[in-house]
Amino acid sequence: MIYTTAEENYIKAVYHLQQQQEMVSTNALSAELQTRPASVTDMLKKLKTKRIISYEPYHGVKLSSEGKKIALGIIRKHRLWEYFLVDKLQFGWDEVHEVAEELEHISSAKLVDKLDAFLGYPKFDPHGDPIPDSKGRLASQQQELLSGIVINKMVEITAVGSQSSELLELLKHKGLHMGTRLEVKKIFDFDGSLEVKIKNQQVITISRDLASVLFVKPV
Amino acid sequence: MIYTTAEENYIKAVYHLQQQQEMVSTNALSAELQTRPASVTDMLKKLKTKRIISYEPYHGVKLSSEGKKIALGIIRKHRLWEYFLVDKLQFGWDEVHEVAEELEHISSAKLVDKLDAFLGYPKFDPHGDPIPDSKGRLASQQQELLSGIVINKMVEITAVGSQSSELLELLKHKGLHMGTRLEVKKIFDFDGSLEVKIKNQQVITISRDLASVLFVKPV
DNA sequence: TTTATTTTTTAGGTTTGTCTAAAAATAAAT
DNA sequence: ATTTATTTTTAGACAAACCTAAAAAATAAA
Numbered sequence: 001m002i003y004t005t006a007e008e009n010y011i012k013a014v015y016h017l018q019q020q021q022e023m024v025s026t027n028a029l030s031a032e033l034q035t036r037p038a039s040v041t042d043m044l045k046k047l048k049t050k051r052i053i054s055y056e057p058y059h060g061v062k063l064s065s066e067g068k069k070i071a072l073g074i075i076r077k078h079r080l081w082e083y084f085l086v087d088k089l090q091f092g093w094d095e096v097h098e099v100a101e102e103l104e105h106i107s108s109a110k111l112v113d114k115l116d117a118f119l120g121y122p123k124f125d126p127h128g129d130p131i132p133d134s135k136g137r138l139a140s141q142q143q144e145l146l147s148g149i150v151i152n153k154m155v156e157i158t159a160v161g162s163q164s165s166e167l168l169e170l171l172k173h174k175g176l177h178m179g180t181r182l183e184v185k186k187i188f189d190f191d192g193s194l195e196v197k198i199k200n201q202q203v204i205t206i207s208r209d210l211a212s213v214l215f216v217k218p219v
Numbered sequence: 220m221i222y223t224t225a226e227e228n229y230i231k232a233v234y235h236l237q238q239q240q241e242m243v244s245t246n247a248l249s250a251e252l253q254t255r256p257a258s259v260t261d262m263l264k265k266l267k268t269k270r271i272i273s274y275e276p277y278h279g280v281k282l283s284s285e286g287k288k289i290a291l292g293i294i295r296k297h298r299l300w301e302y303f304l305v306d307k308l309q310f311g312w313d314e315v316h317e318v319a320e321e322l323e324h325i326s327s328a329k330l331v332d333k334l335d336a337f338l339g340y341p342k343f344d345p346h347g348d349p350i351p352d353s354k355g356r357l358a359s360q361q362q363e364l365l366s367g368i369v370i371n372k373m374v375e376i377t378a379v380g381s382q383s384s385e386l387l388e389l390l391k392h393k394g395l396h397m398g399t400r401l402e403v404k405k406i407f408d409f410d411g412s413l414e415v416k417i418k419n420q421q422v423i424t425i426s427r428d429l430a431s432v433l434f435v436k437p438v
Numbered sequence: 439t440t441t442a443t444t445t446t447t448t449a450g451g452t453t454t455g456t457c458t459a460a461a462a463a464t465a466a467a468t
Numbered sequence: 469a470t471t472t473a474t475t476t477t478t479a480g481a482c483a484a485a486c487c488t489a490a491a492a493a494a495t496a497a498a
Contacts, residue, residue, distance in 0.1 A: 004454080004455090006454080006455060006456090025475080025476090026475075026476055026477085027474090027475065027476080035455090035456070035457090036456080036457065036458080037475075037476060037477085038456090038457075038458080038459095038476085038477075038478080038479095039455070039456055039457070040476090041476065041477055041478085042454095042455075042456085042477095043455075043456095046454090046455095057463090057476075057477065058462095058463060058464065058475080058476060058477075059464095085330070085333075088337055089330070089333040089334060089337050090333065090337075091329075091333065095329075098327075099325070099327045099329075099330055102325050102326065102327070103325060106318070106321050106322060106325075107321065108317075108318045108321070110310075110318075111304070111308070111318055114304075114308040114309065114310065115308060118307055118308050118309075223484080223485090225484080225485060225486090244445080244446090245445075245446055245447085246444090246445065246446080254485090254486070254487090255486080255487065255488080256445075256446065256447085257446085257447075257448080257449095257486090257487075257488080257489095258485070258486050258487070259446090260446065260447055260448085261447095261484095261485075261486080262485075262486095265484090265485095276446075276447065276493090277445080277446060277447080277492095277493060277494065278494095
């Protein structure tokens, strides 16, 4: 079966929102996809007849097992292309998302598998998100939020909780990226901000908001 | 300005057909694009208002200078992706066309230029067709048809006159590809077929039809 | 120079994916 | 338990890109 770009975007959006809550609402999809709720309803009906989602009017939606498979395929393509753009074409990791949104809809399965091999079967994309393998399996990484880390423990940034350009701009400005090693030196109760020492560099301040979207692992 | 995939396909088709004859007919486009003449007329009207083509009802169509620029941009992308698929991803040169038809519509200009650099600014794609540079300039190669080559002159295959899978299948079967070196040993007047010695290999027979779509250059 | 044939265009429809405005269902508040 | 507010769905439209069938223009043949 082959799906249109619009269908794929809905499938991906449902998958994404399901990470937060089992059942996904029409409004949530409308916000995620920047389309009106009425348009979402139309598409949900269509996806239901194709058995990609289970959907009862007024009661939200979730992916079928077939739907999950499709979603993982799209995510696989998206993240492989991001890896390619950063690793081979020297894109900044903060500027690949939009291009990958286009590339993820290229349909050739052979292309995806050959790209995967060419890249050396990477397990994580440039934002630290796991890349599904050809069977849809995701590597997991024991990772915690920076906001929950104790003082003086060396950790490494493994992922960011969003791809928003605002976040990526801030990280770039502070010199933070995948693999950056740091220690929390001080936690301020007043505003939840942290003072953090980047390895071999100076101490910087990280807000509570920022600390709660940075994933790290002990090192 | 940004163009839809459908628009880009029309622009490309007009460019392609203009290689044969200055003025392109509705019917020719209909055949090339596998759509009905009525649909072609609709699109031509649209492209005319966008000043991409000049078009007078019943009198055919040709690209404006803007149209030519767009066409060269699409061809550039198509051929760079083909090069990438063959050179980096180990696709056979006979199986890249369809995938490149999809990839050529990815819009990021930055992507194209970075891809070009990554590939080392190749001048010809895997079928021997020249790749427009970032300014739309095409390299030319002094090439002749194999059907017009004199006996016992060493030549090298530089291009094929079509991407049809039937042709590519035949070439593959005969062990002919870009860069193959050969000499014409005998020409039969009866059917125009050739006997050709491939360098360091056996003698094979090439039909008149095949010889007239193989481009070669002296070596 | 008429007539016949081919080519191209017009007129009117269809599908996909979107929209607005209004109605219906659900959830929240008094 | 009603009323109020929010969420979701229905109804009807629209643009893009295609279609078929019929009319009009251009070309070729008689």
